[in-house]
Amino acid sequence: MFPFTFSKMRAVDSNCSHLGLIPLQLMENAGAAIAREIMSRIEYGKVVFVAGRGNNGGDAFVAARHLALDDAYDVRVLLLGHSERIRTDESKHNFSLLAYSAIREIKEIADSTELDNYQGLKDADIIVDGILGSGIKGAPREPESTAIDLINSSGKYVISIDSPSGYDPEGEGTVKSIRADMTITFHRMKQELGIAGCEIYTGKVKVVPIGVLRDAEEYVGRGDLMRLARRKQDAHKGNSGRILVIGGGAYYGAPALAAMSALRTGADIVTVAVPENVADTLASYSPDLIVVPLKGDRLSPGNIDVLEKLIVSHDVVVIGPGIGRDPATIKAVELLLPLCEKAVVDADALFDLTLPANGKGKFIVTPHAGEFSRLSGLTVPRTLEEKKKVVRDFSGDKKVTTILKGSIDVISDGQNTLLNSTGNAGMSVGGTGDVLAGVTGALFAVNAAIDAASCAVFINGAAGDLAFKEKGFGLLATDIIDRITDVISKVF
CATH class of the missing domain: 3.40.50.10260 (YjeF N-terminal domain)
Known part of the structure; x- marks a missing residue:
């Protein structure tokens, strides 16, 4: 509590x-x-x-x-x-x-x-x-x-x-x-x-x-969003967060969705670092994105030198959307995390991840039930009370803030545990997790990990609920991005 x-x-x-x-x-x-x-x-x-x-x-x-x-x-x-x-x-x-x-x-x-x-x-x-x-x-x-x-x-x-x-x-x-x-x-x-x-x-x-x-x-509610840091009237570019999305190679849509979500949530600058095979395609997605091509067709240890310089100049790293599970990519993730002060670790970056990660950074991990079982070695319990305990114990032991995604999301940093009930079955469509990662990264730039994680799942789910009212089971991840500002504007 x-x-x-x-x-x-x-x-x-x-x-x-x-x-x-x-x-x-x-x-x-x-x-x-x-x-x-x-x-x-x-x-x-x-x-x-x-x-x-x-x-x-x-x-x-x-x-x-x-x-x-x-x-x-x-x-x-x-x-x-x-x-x-x-x-x-x-x-x-x-x-x-x-x-x-x-x-x-x-x-x-x-x-x-x-x-x-x-x-x-x-x-x-x-x-x-x-x-x-x-x-x-x-x-x-x-x-x-x-x-x-x-x-x-x-x-x-x-x-x-x-x-x-x-x-x-x-x-x-x-x-x-x-x-x-x-x-x-x-x-x-x-x-x-x-x-x-x-x-x-x-x-x-x-x-x-x-x-x-x-x-x-x-349960996370609109009142919790009121506690989030707000953009000041005299703010300068970068004061509301510089986000680096490291992803792509295997796919290009996922890092684009994460990046656009971060921008819609209020980040000032979003840079997307992706392998050169998808860089041009991703750059054409939106002129609002800064795209940095990386050598090769997959993230690899050979990209570390370039990424290290980018990490230093950004507040939060969102790593994982669309990277795939190539062994060289998994090794690159292992080498990159110790360089990060703040990171949101998502999707395939969670695959074969060892926690606690080296270094002194603060991390938010965003597993679904299968990914959580692989990370923790445990079967996700069926009852909500048992889930809360398992996620809390895991987060405390691994020194991370965890978002266990599900019909009821469980969020914990090892001391504090919250639940989220926004969202709907239509959000099982691909890309919604990438949207959540981007929202989380933007909030994490200027807020504590537990506040960023808990409010991110609320915003993502509430935006999905608005999109579902309009699109039904035909909603797309991009529809959720379009409704992020509607959720946030109701609070601020």
């Missing part, structure tokens, strides 16, 4: 939404859990919720509503900003319900001077921090900055929702943060809340369940 981060949690939230569990329900569950924690700490008293305009504030609004049902609690809500500027529909909805909840005070704070004059924090029994939550970068702005100062200097018991406001263990680091007595975080412990020394900000961390769907966590 993944060491959970706040970024992963946002992906899971999004996946829940796509599966039908609406964000409003998760917010309701989170707020109710906060209210229960407050009631377990004090039987009566004054509780002041200081809320921001995002979903963190929405959780606070729900908690305040639940708490106000009990007359033993004097509940007050401070919104930092104007209610018309609340940023999410869920938070707006829950703020509107406060008017019908018998809450003693609902105050909108226009600027920090109003906070300086507010006396309500001084006699509070508990202050709930629902200002910013996770995801802040740099110093908090006003009026949030003043609110943090006032809460920290109040001397009251402080509960932070999900993460102390202002706490940023990454990026620019924490500039100013709530110093909570307790942080209530949702679903799973977050990696950022377990960093040594962070307890000066978090206090005690308590994890509470909120009804997240298991499949939203275990």
Whole structure:
């Protein structure tokens, strides 16, 4: 299982939404859990919720509503900003319900001077921090900055929702943060809340369940794609990845499909190195490809000198599409992998491959069941749980990230294991694996191996599903390439 981060949690939230569990329900569950924690700490008293305009504030609004049902609690809500500027529909909805909840005070704070004059924090029994939550970068702005100062200097018991406001263990680091007595975080412990020394900000961390769907966590979804690196507005050519596809000789279509898929996924530059017997044909496939002819009609150790220079100038090598199983080719693969910092090893490059490979590179391997059995010496189990274990153990032992292709894809790096259910029977047509290799290579250039591999199978399968709706069992691998951008554009 993944060491959970706040970024992963946002992906899971999004996946829940796509599966039908609406964000409003998760917010309701989170707020109710906060209210229960407050009631377990004090039987009566004054509780002041200081809320921001995002979903963190929405959780606070729900908690305040639940708490106000009990007359033993004097509940007050401070919104930092104007209610018309609340940023999410869920938070707006829950703020509107406060008017019908018998809450003693609902105050909108226009600027920090109003906070300086507010006396309500001084006699509070508990202050709930629902200002910013996770995801802040740099110093908090006003009026949030003043609110943090006032809460920290109040001397009251402080509960932070999900993460102390202002706490940023990454990026620019924490500039100013709530110093909570307790942080209530949702679903799973977050990696950022377990960093040594962070307890000066978090206090005690308590994890509470909120009804997240298991499949939203275990299966790759659109939320996971949101975590991928995005092309920046000021990006230069090459910033989004330089991919080298080494293939061909036996076939020319396979490396062309992998290369075009990498381009459609967002790689800036794709170079295809193929034996000279197929180089001209492949170059005519698209003017977008840079084709480097290699001597001979098959990849061989004699090509190593040329390829070594190309490998150095590219971020990721995709090796295997269309290379065939000539003994000299298999030897060349063995010699090339130690030269790669990152490589996607596909198709016949997996044949007779010895793992772990020499060198310190990071590798993603993409076997189907037969290729996996040859690599591992094991029969692929029938049950999904057994498959997960076998793939996880293999990946950890061989120090690779594995995509075991099937009706349900299993992806693992030895520590984290994910599943993918996109795709259809029409994708049994030749070339779809080459498309996956290209998508994986493009993502691997700018993302971690497990993120690249898991999101690649989702994108490839989802593009195949779109193509299947139009072409049915007559779909071609090129139809999948044409729909890659449709899948990615729905996220970005």
